[in-house]
Amino acid sequence: MSVEAQKTAPAISPKLQGHLAMGLFAFLISFSFFIGKRAAPHIDPAALTAVRYMVAIPILAVIAYAITPRADRQTLIRPKAVWRFPILGGLMGIYFILMFVALRLTSSVSTGAVLTLMPLMTAILSFFILRQKAGVTVLGSLTLAALGAIWVIFRGDINAILSFAVGKGEFIFFLGVIAHALHNPLVRKFNRGEPTIVFALWSAIGAGLCLTIYGAPALLATDWGHLPPVVWLCIFYLGTVATAGSYFLLQFGLLRIPAAKANAYMLLTPSYVIVMEGLAGSGWVSLPVMAGALVTVLGLAILIASSEV
Numbered sequence: 001m002s003v004e005a006q007k008t009a010p011a012i013s014p015k016l017q018g019h020l021a022m023g024l025f026a027f028l029i030s031f032s033f034f035i036g037k038r039a040a041p042h043i044d045p046a047a048l049t050a051v052r053y054m055v056a057i058p059i060l061a062v063i064a065y066a067i068t069p070r071a072d073r074q075t076l077i078r079p080k081a082v083w084r085f086p087i088l089g090g091l092m093g094i095y096f097i098l099m100f101v102a103l104r105l106t107s108s109v110s111t112g113a114v115l116t117l118m119p120l121m122t123a124i125l126s127f128f129i130l131r132q133k134a135g136v137t138v139l140g141s142l143t144l145a146a147l148g149a150i151w152v153i154f155r156g157d158i159n160a161i162l163s164f165a166v167g168k169g170e171f172i173f174f175l176g177v178i179a180h181a182l183h184n185p186l187v188r189k190f191n192r193g194e195p196t197i198v199f200a201l202w203s204a205i206g207a208g209l210c211l212t213i214y215g216a217p218a219l220l221a222t223d224w225g226h227l228p229p230v231v232w233l234c235i236f237y238l239g240t241v242a243t244a245g246s247y248f249l250l251q252f253g254l255l256r257i258p259a260a261k262a263n264a265y266m267l268l269t270p271s272y273v274i275v276m277e278g279l280a281g282s283g284w285v286s287l288p289v290m291a292g293a294l295v296t297v298l299g300l301a302i303l304i305a306s307s308e309v
Contacts, residue, residue, distance in 0.1 A: 018256030019304070022265040025249040030112065030272030032242045034280070036100055037108040039234035045100035046215030047222045048235065049093065053208035055239025060201045060247065067197060076198050084190040089206025091183040093214070096207075098176030106169030108277060109285060112269040113152035114173045116296050119264040119303075120146050121181035129185040132258055137306040145267045145299025148292045152270050156288030184262075187254045196255060200247040267300040 012020075039048065068076050079085070102111050120142040126132040153170055191199055212219070253262040270293040278284040285293075 014256045018253040018262060021249045022253040022257070022262050023268075025246050025253065026265040026268040027272060028242050028246045028249070029115070029266070030269050030276065032238060033099075033103070033108040033112050033115075033269070033273050034276045035230070035234045035237055037103050039231045040100050040103040042228055042231050043222060044215070044218035045097050045104075046211070047218040048100055048231070048238075049096045050208070050211040050215035050219055051235050052096075052238040052243050053204060053211055055235060056243035056247070057201070057204050057208050059240060059244045060197070060204050063244070064195075064197045064201045068195060072195065072198075075194055076201070079194060079198065079202050080192055081190075082202075085202045085206030086210060087206070088183055088186060088190065088203045089208065090210045091179045091186070092203070093207045093211045094179040095176040095183070097211070097214075098172050098179075102169040102173035102176070104169070105172070106167050108273050109270055109289070110153055110167065110170055111173050112273040113149045113293070113296075114170050114177055115269045116149040116267045117146055117174070118177050118181050118184075118266050121178060122184045125181055126185040126258070129189055132185070135306070138261070138303055141299045141302035141306065142264065143299075144302070145264070145296040148295025148299065149267075149270065151292030151295065152285075152289050156286060156292060184254060187251055191255065196252045197248060200251050203251070204243065204247055261303060264300050264303045267296040271297055 064076055065073070099111065102114075120139075123139065123142055153166065187199075187203075194202075250262075253265075256262075274285055274290060274293055284290075
């Protein structure tokens with residue numbers, strides 16, 4: 001491309017940047033369910049979650065120091081109102097611990113489906129915390145997606161839905177999703193103009209401290225020398241890509257597009273996980289369950305096309 005063409009090429013708008021970031025975020029999170037399901041039986045969830053932050057925080061710190069201008073490094077080293085970060089980090093820590101507890105009890109597809117309830121919960125909490133209103137189209141598309149998620153969670157069994165026979169794993173993860181949904185509008189409320197990477201780093205530090213304190217007994221009890229390779233692969237992926245990468249992408253997206261719309265990308269999770277599990281040879285879900293996953297994708301498509309937010 002010539003210099004003239006580069007000068008006239010349109011820049012990517014902040015809104016589009018937010019959508020691209022959240023699309024990639026959804027893929028990274030989906031793979032976390034896939035690999036986490038395989039590691040969960042071999043290690044305590046609290047230990048796994050604490051170690052992932054021990055890996056992620058130094059990576060985020062190096063990246064933050066490298067890309068933060070010298071004049072802004074004081075904010076990096078001494079952020080304002082440090083109390084914000086244990087709150088944000090604690091909520092994310094609750095989410096991750098309950099995620100791995102749930103993966104011991106239910107399938108990765110079901111947990112992925114529960115995650116798709118987050119956008120609707122985020123929209124509701126964003127209204128109370130940020131007074132961020134969602135229009136009829138947004139609420140309608142999120143409700144449609146939630147219905148598709150419920151269909152997947154109950155495995156397309158209408159009798160199970162009518163009797164509300166929700167599994168223990170799904171219920172546990174639902175509590176974690178509530179914590180994550182509360183975290184999302186608080187990111188925008190608590191941000192005081194820090195660069196995204198600085199905010200992500202200190203949020204991760206807050207989570208790491210909370211999780212290390214909580215998970216200390218599990219960390220000491222784990223036989224680290226005899227863990228199967230899948231656990232170490234999971235720790236590496238979660239600590240590098242899924243924690244350091246997704247923390248940045250999530251907060252990057254939340255600062256550029258409304259929280260309800262950003263978190264709607266979670267609706268891709270069950271479809272991603274279904275494809276991953278199928279390609280891995282774990283079997284394909286039934287057609288009714290797959291139809292429910294596609295309904296959640298339809299909800300996302302309607303939301304993205306909407307001009308309401």
